[in-house]
Amino acid sequence: MASFEGIKRVGVIGAGTMGRGIVMNFVNAGYPVTWLDVNAEMLEKGLVDIASVYKRSVAQERFDDAEAQARVARISTTQNYADLAEMDLVVEAVYENMDLKKKIFAELDKAVQASAILATNTSYLDIDEIASATQRPTQVLGLHFFSPAHIMKLLEVVRGKATAQDVMDACLAVGTKIGKEAVLAGNCHGFIGNRMLEKYSRQSREVVLEGSTPWEVDQALQGFGMAMGPYRMYDVVGIDLGWRSRELAGLGRGEPIVWLDNKLCEMERFGQKSGHGFYKYEQGSRQAIQDPETDMMAREVAEEAGYTARDVPAEEIVTRCILALVNEGARILDEGYAESAEDIDRVYRFGYGFPAERGGPMAYADSLGLDKVLAEIRTLEAERGEFWKPAAGLVKLAEAGGRFTKA
Numbered sequence: 001m002a003s004f005e006g007i008k009r010v011g012v013i014g015a016g017t018m019g020r021g022i023v024m025n026f027v028n029a030g031y032p033v034t035w036l037d038v039n040a041e042m043l044e045k046g047l048v049d050i051a052s053v054y055k056r057s058v059a060q061e062r063f064d065d066a067e068a069q070a071r072v073a074r075i076s077t078t079q080n081y082a083d084l085a086e087m088d089l090v091v092e093a094v095y096e097n098m099d100l101k102k103k104i105f106a107e108l109d110k111a112v113q114a115s116a117i118l119a120t121n122t123s124y125l126d127i128d129e130i131a132s133a134t135q136r137p138t139q140v141l142g143l144h145f146f147s148p149a150h151i152m153k154l155l156e157v158v159r160g161k162a163t164a165q166d167v168m169d170a171c172l173a174v175g176t177k178i179g180k181e182a183v184l185a186g187n188c189h190g191f192i193g194n195r196m197l198e199k200y201s202r203q204s205r206e207v208v209l210e211g212s213t214p215w216e217v218d219q220a221l222q223g224f225g226m227a228m229g230p231y232r233m234y235d236v237v238g239i240d241l242g243w244r245s246r247e248l249a250g251l252g253r254g255e256p257i258v259w260l261d262n263k264l265c266e267m268e269r270f271g272q273k274s275g276h277g278f279y280k281y282e283q284g285s286r287q288a289i290q291d292p293e294t295d296m297m298a299r300e301v302a303e304e305a306g307y308t309a310r311d312v313p314a315e316e317i318v319t320r321c322i323l324a325l326v327n328e329g330a331r332i333l334d335e336g337y338a339e340s341a342e343d344i345d346r347v348y349r350f351g352y353g354f355p356a357e358r359g360g361p362m363a364y365a366d367s368l369g370l371d372k373v374l375a376e377i378r379t380l381e382a383e384r385g386e387f388w389k390p391a392a393g394l395v396k397l398a399e400a401g402g403r404f405t406k407a
């Protein structure tokens with residue numbers, strides 16, 4: 001039987017962006033970590049990266065040099081699965097590819113003691129399919145960290161159809177121990193956070209096709225209180241991720257909402273990492289500088305797709321982006337992929353920079369009044385169609401004078 005106390009040694013697979021942050025989470029909380037990657041160079045780079053993060057913390061007097069060294073000393077690296085045999089929990093963070101993850105889980109299943117819990121950091125892939133590669137699907141789940149993983153507070157603990165309750169409980173407790181806001185999520189595409197984000201992103205892109213600029217969209221949403229507007233966020237995450245996965249899936253140019261992304265990527269403007277994306281960045285700076293060329297390209301793409309530019313007021317940008325979150329959040333509740341509206345709000349506050357003073361998308365909808373939210377969504381549906389079909393639960397609550405969150 002899995003338990004929080006039973007988790008003493010942790011394995012991490014993958015030494016890329018996420019693996020590095022995940023390793024830090026565990027060693028910071030005192031867990032010894034065995035870190036595996038096929039590529040020894042990635043492990044070396046990962047260790048250097050971690051040491052430099054700790055060096056900065058020492059310079060900021062968050063802890064002393066002895067503590068920094070003790071943390072690094074808790075990490076051992078390997079390319080050999082046999083070294084994971086005695087782990088109690090293994091978190092996988094390799095490329096987002098189902099075949100690769102299944103191969104790794106099959107290998108892990110053979111190499112690691114029978115009592116161990118096996119977790120994946122996948123952003124979108126089906127936990128059940130990954131679990132099916134093992135003989136222990138009851139001990140498989142998602143532990144979805146957010147980037148940068150050593151800083152972002154959110155952890156989605158994703159339940160597969162076979163995941164045992166004691167495994168969920170142990171991982172929720174470990175999540176809290178490593179300083180995360182651990183939120184239970186169901187196994188749907190994108191879980192809670194990214195599933196909702198897809199709807200928000202679509203609106204942020206549609207308003208640009210209709211006549212806004214990325215800068216205006218960001219200003220509007222930052223004015224609402226979002227820590228970072230969506231276009232700044234796309235630049236941080238990397239515009240190329242979606243572009244490459246569309247290429248891999250053979251989707252060609254895709255829908256008009258991604259044509260601007262395609263154009264930027266063809267110019268190798270991938271976002272912050274290449275110094276240029278929707279915004280420009282000066283060498284070594286993360287300060288987003290508005291780029292008139294991006295706005296021009298956005299208009300060209302929109303005209304090609306048949307749009308005539310209009311002024312989109314900031315208020316409309318906020319309404320469409322935020323109500324898209326609310327409606328999808330309501331649908332997630334309807335389908336049982338989140339346990340409560342409060343959990344959805346925690347996901348958005350701790351993982352997506354939703355303004356704390358507004359509580360989260362669901363509490364914000366409550367503050368507006370669900371009757372007003374429903375009326376607004378119905379107007380959008382009449383004007384814009386299927387995307388805005390109101391979630392059944394929203395209709396029910398609004399008609400009953402109810403609310404999503406507890407008063």
Ligand SMILES: NC(=O)c1ccc[n+]([C@@H]2O[C@H](COP(=O)([O-])OP(=O)(O)OC[C@H]3O[C@@H](n4cnc5c(N)ncnc54)[C@H](O)[C@@H]3O)[C@@H](O)[C@H]2O)c1
Nearest residue numbers: 014015016017018037038039042093094095096122123147
């Ligand atoms: N980057 C993000 O913002 C983010 C956020 C949340 C979740 N995720 C998810 O985390 C996972 C990792 O993403 P990332 O951005 O850290 O990737 P990355 O490309 O930075 O790193 C992947 C690492 O996996 C290693 N690897 C590849 N094949 C391997 C194998 N067979 N065995 C062991 N190691 C292998 C690579 O050498 C590399 O070090 C993905 O599933 C991704 O969807 C990413």
